[in-house]
Amino acid sequence: MKINISQVRRMTGETARYDLKEEFSPFEFGMETISFLSPLHVQLQVHNTGKLLIAHGTIEAELKAVCGRCLEEFSYPLHLDFEDEWVYASQATEEQQENALIFDKDEIELRERIMEHIVLALPMKFVCSPDCQGLCPECGANLNLGVCSCSKETLDPRLAELAKLAKLTLDD
Ligand SMILES: [Zn+2]
Ligand SMILES: [Zn+2]
Known part of the structure; x- marks a missing residue:
């Protein structure tokens, strides 16, 4: 899941929008392997503040999860919003080195970052329905x-x- 930020990163005040769809491979979560039932849909708005880029994004996907109560597989709709700081490598402060997404060229690979946001948003235990x-x-x-x-x-x-x-x- 790559985007090119050559335009937005060179102009303070500039905003760029991206609409991305891509298949993601299954991932390990706790004891489970979770897979995606649909391509991942990511919408991004990237704004150049002059000091850094602020990315506002939404992630949508259908996950195949196993219910912690009845042990049946079910489709878990994922919808989350996130905000990210993106900083050019040579300008990153120590704090940004730890928390921000650091890039060093016009092309940014988002896959790993998106996965981090997804994992953080997942529940401790999946339940197919509150009434299960x-x-x-x-x-x-x-x-x-x-x-x-x-x-x-x-x-x-x-x-x-x-x-x-x-x-x-x-x-x-
Ligand atoms: Zn259940
Ligand atoms: Zn019984």
Whole structure:
């Protein structure tokens, strides 16, 4: 995902716009491999303040994620806005060296930076829907698809409490 900034970086006050679409390869996130179901769509507005370039961008994509509750794959719509400082290598301060995107020619490769923004925006745990019922802790049935036979059994409420406690200890 490359852009050319030769125009905007030479003129203070200049703004350039970019509309980019590109396939991104799957990436590791925690224990999971996450892939993209659609090309990544990035819209950028790059403004030259005289000292540096400020990039405002939006990223849109569909991710293939696994629900942390029911373990089903689902499509996770990603939409995020970001703001970035881009600085020419020879003008970067120490702080900018750490936080800004440093470039040294007219062409900028954005892929790595975009991936950083995506990873930062991802949830700790993917859930297919706020209403996801997850799996039955007894038989492992996907409760979104219907009630399993476990929950139909009538358990003495005190025993049920004990069973729950025992399960909590086991889970730890
Ligand atoms: Zn789910
Ligand atoms: Zn069950």
